[in-house]
Amino acid sequence: MHEMSLAEGIRGIVEDSAREQGFTRVNAVVLEVGALSSVEVEALRFCFDVVMRGTLAEGARLDIEPVPGRGWCLPCGQTVDIAALYDPCPVCGSYQVQATGGTEMRVIALDVDGAPEHAPQQVE
């Protein structure tokens, strides 16, 4: 499952941050999830709970911040909103739309005990 490796990536970030910053407990992980990132949020929540067992983030809350999908439409020559990858342009109906925003998932903050809030890092 794709979401399992994503959850493991989050665990890696949490553990690396804990080592660097010396916090001992993670209360919540704030994730930015793009509409075009192909991440299934419910599946990710499930995997997150499983993967975090026995770590300092066991039972931590997973907060999801949705990011809207954006694309560049070639015929229109402008940025348009798209709800899903490979959706047509909402203005002209063309499929020549290149995704430009909302394609990523990343950790944007950790709510921890014992250290200040953590800076963003990329998850792939």
Ligand SMILES: [Zn+2]
């Ligand atoms: Zn268009």
